Amino acid sequence: MRKYPFKKIEKKWQEIWQKNNFSLWQAKDLAKQKKIYILDMFPYPSGDGLHVGHVEGYTATDILSRFYRMNGYNVLHPMGFDAFGLPAENFAIKKKKNPIDFVPKNIERFRKQLKSLGLSYDWQRELSTTDPSYYKWTQYIFLKMYERGLVYEKSAPINFCPSCQTGLADEEVIGGKCERCGTATEIRNLKQWHIRITAYAERLLEDLDELDWPENVKEMQRNWIGKSVGYEVLFMVDGFEERIAIFTTRLDTIYGVTFIVLSPANELALKISHPNYLLNVERYVQEERKKEKAGIYDKEISGVFTGSYAINPLNQKKIPIWVSNYVLATYGTGAIMGVPAHDERDFNFAKKFDLEVIRVVVPTEGVQNFEEIFIEDGVVINSDEFSGLSSEEAREKIGEKLSSLGLARKVVNYRLRDWIFSRQRYWGEPIPLIRCPRCGIVPLKEKDLPLVLPRVKYYKPSGTGESPLKNISKWVKTRCPKCKGEAERETQTMPQWAGSCWYYIGYLLKSKKLRNWDKRLLQYWLPVDVYVGGVEHAVLHLLYARFWHKFLYDIKMVPTKEPFVKLVNQGLILGPDGQKMSKSRGNVINPDDVIKEYGADTLRIYEMFMGPLEDSKPWSIESIKGVFRFLNRVWALAGQVKKNKIRKNKDQEILAEVRVKLNELIYETTEGIKNLKFNVVIAKMMSFENFLRNFLSKNSNLNIVDEFLIFIRLLFPFAPHISQEIFSLLGGKSLLDLEKWPEYDKELLVRKTFNYVVQVNGKKRGVIVSEKENLTENEVKELVSEQTFYKKYIKGKKVVKIVFVRGKVINFVIGE
C-alpha cells in the first residue's frame, strides 16, 4: 500500500504546536469575542491507555473546536483527568504499586496519546481531580453542603461490593452488579455519609425539559428520579392502637382492597400481629431480613398472615393483613393496599394465598372483556357514591373525602434515594470532617483545606468496612477545631464521582492556579455549550453534576441553573466481529497501533466516517484502508498542484466549474460540521477530491493552488497534520489554526441546471433537464411532449390530472 510520509509530518507539526506551551489553542478569558465552551468527558487514566471510543468523542469535539476557532470564536476546549476512584486504585493494587506513584504515570501516558492525535486542547488548563489544589474545592463544596444541612450520616442497609470492599450508591449498581467490577453486590448495614440529592429531585426532573440532550438520556434520568403522585392512606387495625399508612397512586381502586401487605422490614409487622400468629410472623420476618442483608433477591413470592385485620376507611370492611417480601421497605411507607383486580403483583399474591378479588374499575367503552385483571384507568364501579366516575375523578374525590376525615394526604414520592457518599477506600478525596468526643461532628475550617490524602504503605481495603486511612494514627489524630481537644478525622473518602461533579468549572479556575473562584470567569464561560461523551454516565455523572451545579447555583457560586446545555452521546465502537470490544474476546483495537500503521489523521477521519456520531458501529479493518487511500490521493494531488504553481492560467473561465463545486463543498462542510454530520461531510470531500483529480488530468497544466488550498482549509479540522503540511508546502506561511474559515457565495449555490422528474401515475418515466429556473407548467409540458417517453406513456392516453411542483416534478395521472 502506498504511504504518504505521515510519521514525519505528524511529528513535525505536533512539535511546532507544542512550542509556546500550546498557546495557539489557548482560550482567552473575558475576551470580547463570542465564546463557545466545547467539553469532553475527561477520561479515567486507567493502565490500559486510551481506547478507540475516546478517540471518537475527542475527535468530534476537536473538529468543532478548530472549526469555531477559524470562524472567529473564543473557544474553550480543555482536557483533564478523573484520576481518583476505583479503576485507578484497583489497577494499582493489581500491579502492586501505590496509586500515588502510579497514577501520574498513567496520566502521562494518556497525555502523550492525546497529543499524538493532534487534539487542540488548551493544555494550560489541564487538571487532575487528584491534585490537592483541585480537590481543595471538591472538599470546599462538600463543606458548603454540610453547612446547608445536605450532608448527614445514617446507618442503613446499603449496597456493598464484596470485591471492591466498599459501599456503593444505588446509581453504581447495574442490574444487581457492581458498576466497576461486575461482582454481585450485597446489602450491608453500614453507617454512611449521605447527600440529600432527594431535596433536588423535583428541580432535577423539571429542568430536564429545557435541555438539548438526547431524549433517551433525559428519559433515563426521569425514570431514575421516578416521580409518582399519590396518597398516603391510614388504615385502622382491628383491636390494636397502631394504624398502618400505605402509599398508593390508585386511590380509585380503594374499594377493591382485599388485603394489606407490610414489608418484612416494617416495624409494624410484629406489633400488630395476633398473638397466635406472632411466632410465625417473627420467624418469617427474621428470615427475610437475613436474606435482604445477604443481598439475596427472591423471585418467588412468599408471605405470612398476621392474624390481624385492617379496616377499610371507606366501607369499614375488614381485610386481612399480611407480611410479604414483595413489598419494598425503601419505597413509600413500606406497606401497600392489595388490590388484586387491578395490580399484577397483588393479583399474583392473591392467587397464591387464595385471597378475594374484587373488581372496581372497568374499561371506559366497548367490550367489557372479562379478563381477570385490568390495570389501566377506566370507570369506577362498586364504589358507593364514587361509582360511575372516571378513575381520575374518583382519585380526586376519594382523596378529598379521606383528607377531610384526616385519613389521607396527597403525597409525592420519588424513587430517587439520597446519595451514599462515603467509600471505605484509600484513593479518593478525604472527607473533611472531624469526630470530636465532645462536640460531635465538626467540619474543617475553610482555611485548613485542602485536607491532603496522606501517603500510606498499605492502601488495600481492609475488608472490615473501615478505610485504610484508619491505620495512619498520625493522620487520624487531630485537634477539634471547636474545642481544641483531641479528636479524630473521618477516615472514609469520597466516591469516584465527586471530582467529576464540577471539573468543567475547574478549568475556569485553572488560569489562576485554582486559587480563586472568580465569578466573572464563570459568568463569561458557563454554561458548557457542547458536551460530548458516552451514554454510560446518564444516571451517574450527569445526574450528580447537575445536582452539584444546582446547589452551587443556590449558594450563588455559579450563574446558571444547568451546567450542560447540549449533550451528545457518541455511540459505542464495536469490535470487527460486531461485539463489544473486550480483552477477553480479543477484539480490541488499540489506537496506538492504528496510528503506527496509518497515522493519526487516518484514524481521526476513519472514526468520523464510520457512521453517525451517536450510532454504535463496528470497526472494519478493511474500511479504514479506504480512508488512508483518500489521504494518499490528497497528498499526491497536492504534489501535482504544486507543479503548476508558477503557471499563469490563460483561461480563467475553465476554473468556473471548479469554483462552483468548491463553493458547494464549503457550504456542505460548514453546515455539516455545525450539525455534527461528520460522516456525510467526509463523503462530500472524497467526492470533491475525485472530481478534482479527474479535472486535473484533463487540464494538466492549470494552476489551481488557490482553489486547492480552500479545500485544504476545509479538511484541516478533520486531518490537521496533513492539511497543515500541504498548506505550507504550497506556500502558506501561517498556521492553519489562525486562518479564516472559507466563506461560500450564496449566489454561486444557485444551480445552473434544473431537473424535472417526469412521473406517470407516480412512477418515474423520465427527466427533463433545463437551464431555466422556475419553468412554468406549460413550458415543462411542452418539453415533455418532445421526449420519446411521451409517446410511450402519455400520448393518446386520457390525462385525468397533472400535478406540477415548481422546480421539482411533474406527474401525469392517466385514467383508464
Place this chain on the structure above:
RNA sequence: GCCCGGGUGGCGGAAUUGGUAGACGCUGCAGACUUAAAAUCUGCUUCCCCUUCGCAGGGAGUGUGGGUUCGAGUCCCACCCCGGGCACCA
C-alpha cells in the same frame, strides 16, 4: 413486563425532511500498468426478467400487512425483529 432508540444492497452507511432510493467508503468482478506480485489507476457491482448484447427495454424493491396521497424509506394504524435502559417503585 414497562420506557426509549432503530430495521435501506454482500457490508458500514447516504437521501435537500413527502418529489430521480442506494451518495461516499469497503468487499467482489473486469481491465490498464508490471516479467510477476503488491501498490496505483479505470470501469462495473440492489435483485429479477427480456434482449436484436446497443451508453436499449421491462418489472420488483427501504422488516411485514394495511391506510392517507398525484406521489411514501420519509406521514398514520397494526404486527414482527434487533439494540439500549429500568425492572417487585404499589
